[in-house]
């Protein structure tokens with residue numbers, strides 16, 4: 346039996362994969378429970394929460410309720426718009442600020458970087474009252490813009506911090522080569538630097554996506570109107586103080602997982618491709 | 627017409643003076659090599675010519691046009707970087723075509739130039755590959771190809787061979803020499819390797835601490851160095867420096883003599899102890915000590931000499947150089963009789 350190969354031994358590899366598999370199972374278990382129970386009758390959910398739906402317990406009542414109640418598609422669309430728009434702006438402006446900080450030497454560069462990174466340590470919710478007042482003053486309450494602006498502000502500090510670290514690593518000679526080749530500073534940013542920090546962009550996107558998608562706080566305060574409700578806020582109607590419609594809640598949750606899952610798969614593809622393409626510095 | 631001239635160029639980074647009153651000219655088609663020890667400002671000078679760095683004072687002319695205010699891409703130059711600086715996310719063909727697309731050339735023209743360059747550099751089979759899928763030598767050729775396709779008036783090379791192994795370095799050196807013959811474009815080449823400088827250059831510019839020590843053809847500099855630094859920098863093994871009193875001169879005077887201008891002669895009065903022998907097959911280098919001064923002697927062919935042996939050395943009087951204590955060259959007629 347050959348235990349040692351050139352790249353490590355089989356025993357270690359098995360152990361490592363075992364641990365990873367176990368972790369995957371633990372992480373996926375709640376999702377799995379939500380999914381199976383969303384297809385069961387209310388009674389079956391409480392009696393046998395871990396059983397797969399069978400002919401007797403199978404029911405689509407949860408999904409029916411969700412689709413009938415309120416404008417679920419509208420909520421869905423709102424969540425999607427807010428998340429995608431916020432992520433795009435975070436990545437675009439975060440990368441631009443990071444590029445300026447890492448590429449150009451100007452007075453106060455260090456302080457500017459510190460100032461931008463400071464936001465990582467200060468929870469944006471502390472400023473909720475002030476934000477609400479500002480939104481009222483600008484007439485943005487009950488618009489999706491209110492949410493997008495807040496999420497962009499919330500996501501930028503970490504984005505600038507992570508991206509400027511990565512951009513420091515893009516070699517000066519590469520940027521100089523691009524300058525000799527006639528690229529403008531904007532083209533260097535979009536055509537050279539952005540593709541090279543793609544793994545970092547994907548990381549930032551993943552980090553920001555889930556809190557935005559799941560957020561209840563700001564939608565509740567800044568955009569509670571029917572036409573601007575997000576999915577998370579919309580699902581709250583099924584959770585009452587005394588009675589909770591578990592079928593509907595589970596069905597809504599199951600449907601809410603899907604789009605994030607799709608976005609996540611897209612970004613993590615990028616992440617892996619970025620890591621394996623082997624950047625030549 | 628002068629392809630390049632630098633007039634009184636100074637450069638400082640904050641308080642640090644990096645380049646000092648640099649005046650250099652290059653004729654059209656000339657191969658100019660900047661050589662000097664690490665940190666002497668060679669790369670900075672090249673980046674100033676490329677327009678990647680602004681001068682602190684002075685003027686740069688390319689083809690007799692003042693280019694101080696002209697951006698790199700409009701200077702008619704192409705540059706090969708030390709780290710190759712290939713775009714990792716673009717394949718070889720796209721690496722080469724990026725600059726041409728920026729210029730807005732027609733697709734057919736771009737295609738033709740890439741074909742020509744890749745044939746010239748044996749890269750035709752690799753056009754679809756990414757830089758990470760190439761060997762060091764191939765990456766180097768792509769970097770050169772990217773410069774060629776632009777058909778520049780002036781090529782700039784920043785230590786293009788320093789990342790290659792010894793054998794490949796010799797090959798690529800020959801390729802660059804050939805390239806210069808084929809294209810007969812002016813080339814400016816930076817290196818800290820004196821062999822590269824001697825073999826490639828029409829004109830060598832020796833830099834030290836941001837100053838031009840001497841400029842001229844390789845043989846001019848080799849045979850007639852202006853000072854001790856240039857004398858010691860060019861040539862391998864490098865020139866020997868001995869105190870003047872060995873030849874009955876003023877003790878402060880320094881005698882310079884090249885290893886090939888010392889012979890072993892039993893009848894000579896200068897006795898030495900052999901410290902070390904390097905048998906190279908074609909040559910034999912003998913390191914000996916003359917009253918505690920190490921002296922390298924280069925002998926042609928193979929010689930049976932052992933460490934610790936006593937030998938007598940004779941300096942070739944016709945080929946002695948004298949320097950004052952500051953390293954400035956003195957008149958040698960008194961000793962060359």
Ligand SMILES: Nc1ncnc2c1ncn2[C@@H]1O[C@H](COP(=O)(O)OP(=O)(O)OP(=O)(O)O)[C@@H](O)[C@H]1O
Pocket residue numbers: 639642644663664665666667668669670671818
């Ligand atoms: N951006 C900068 N800021 C401050 N000092 C710099 C900067 N760039 C270069 N220098 C200094 O200028 C001097 C010359 O640097 P340069 O890169 O031109 O050296 P070089 O001759 O190319 O050396 P090498 O052979 O090691 O590449 C060095 O002492 C370096 O520390």
Ligand SMILES: [Mg+2]
Pocket residue numbers: 668669670785
């Ligand atoms: Mg250098």
